[in-house]
Amino acid sequence: MQFRDTLRARILQGELAVGSKLPTEAEFGEQFGISRIVVREALADLVRSGLIYKIRGQGAFVAARERDEDFVSTVLGFSDEMARKGRTVRTQVLQQELRAPTEHEVQMLTLGADAQVVALRRLRSVDGELQLLVTTAVPADLAPGLHRTRLENRSLYDVLRRQYGMRIVKAERWIDAVLPDAASRELLGVAADEPLLRIESIAYGANGRPLEYYEALHRCQASRLHVKTTT
Incomplete structure (x- = not known):
C-alpha cells in the first residue's frame, strides 16, 4: 500500500508525465526494497483505478488523466x-x-x-x-x-x-x-x-x-x- 500510494502521488502530482514508461517490476523492487509480487499487486491496483495501463511485452505506462x-x-x-x-x-x-x-x-x-x-x-x-x-x-x-x-x-x-x-x-x-x-x-x-x-x-x-x-x-x-x- 505504501508503494502504491507513493507511486499514485507521483503520478497525480505530475512527477511522472502522461505516456511515460514506468520502471520494470524488478527495477521498482530494487529501488524500494520490495518483492516483485508486491510491485505487481500495486501496479494492478493502479491499472484498475485508471492511473496506468500495460502493453504486453512493452511494460507499464502513465495513463491520460481522463x-x-x-x-x-x-x-x-x-x-x-x-x-x-x-x-x-x-x-x-x-x-x-x-x-x-x-x-x-x-x-x-x-x-x-x-x-x-x-x-x-x-x-x-x-x-x-x-x-x-x-x-x-x-x-x-x-x-x-x-x-x-x-x-x-x-x-x-x-x-x-x-x-x-x-x-x-x-x-x-x-x-x-x-x-x-x-x-x-x-x-x-x-x-x-x-x-x-x-x-x-x-x-x-x-x-x-x-x-x-x-x-x-x-x-x-x-x-x-x-x-x-x-x-
Missing part, C-alpha cells in the same frame, strides 16, 4: 463507487443543519407542509483533486439526528444504510451543463469560463418513497461520466 465514473448509472454512492475503483475520496462538510425544505426540495421529495430536512453541503475531492460540490436534502423523519452525525470523510450512503437501515433501490438523475456562480467557482477552484456538469438526483427506497435529493456540480476536465443502458 477517467470514467459510473456513479450516475448505479445506486452506489459516489464514495462507494470510487472506493471500488481504488481511488481516494476526501469530503469536507461545509453545511450540516436541520431546516425547513425549499419549495424545490418539497417537490422533489414529495414532502408534507410541516416536514423538515437534513441539509448538507459537501466539497469532495478524488485522489487529491477537487471534483464535486454537492448539496443534499434527506427527509428528517427518516434520519433523526443525522444533522449531528459526523460526516467528514464518510460515505453518506453508508451512514444511511448502517445507522438508519435506509436501502436505496433506484434513482432518477438529470444532467446538464452550467457555468457556476462565483462562490462555487471559488470552492472548486475553477476558472470563470470552465463549464461544469450539474447532476440532479432523487433516490428511492423499496416502498417508492424518495429518500434523498441532491444537486452536484461536477468538474469534468479529468473524467467522464459513464452510463450503461440495457433493453
Whole structure:
C-alpha cells in the first residue's frame, strides 16, 4: 500500500508525465526494497483505478488523466463507487443543519407542509483533486439526528444504510451543463469560463418513497461520466 500510494502521488502530482514508461517490476523492487509480487499487486491496483495501463511485452505506462465514473448509472454512492475503483475520496462538510425544505426540495421529495430536512453541503475531492460540490436534502423523519452525525470523510450512503437501515433501490438523475456562480467557482477552484456538469438526483427506497435529493456540480476536465443502458 505504501508503494502504491507513493507511486499514485507521483503520478497525480505530475512527477511522472502522461505516456511515460514506468520502471520494470524488478527495477521498482530494487529501488524500494520490495518483492516483485508486491510491485505487481500495486501496479494492478493502479491499472484498475485508471492511473496506468500495460502493453504486453512493452511494460507499464502513465495513463491520460481522463477517467470514467459510473456513479450516475448505479445506486452506489459516489464514495462507494470510487472506493471500488481504488481511488481516494476526501469530503469536507461545509453545511450540516436541520431546516425547513425549499419549495424545490418539497417537490422533489414529495414532502408534507410541516416536514423538515437534513441539509448538507459537501466539497469532495478524488485522489487529491477537487471534483464535486454537492448539496443534499434527506427527509428528517427518516434520519433523526443525522444533522449531528459526523460526516467528514464518510460515505453518506453508508451512514444511511448502517445507522438508519435506509436501502436505496433506484434513482432518477438529470444532467446538464452550467457555468457556476462565483462562490462555487471559488470552492472548486475553477476558472470563470470552465463549464461544469450539474447532476440532479432523487433516490428511492423499496416502498417508492424518495429518500434523498441532491444537486452536484461536477468538474469534468479529468473524467467522464459513464452510463450503461440495457433493453
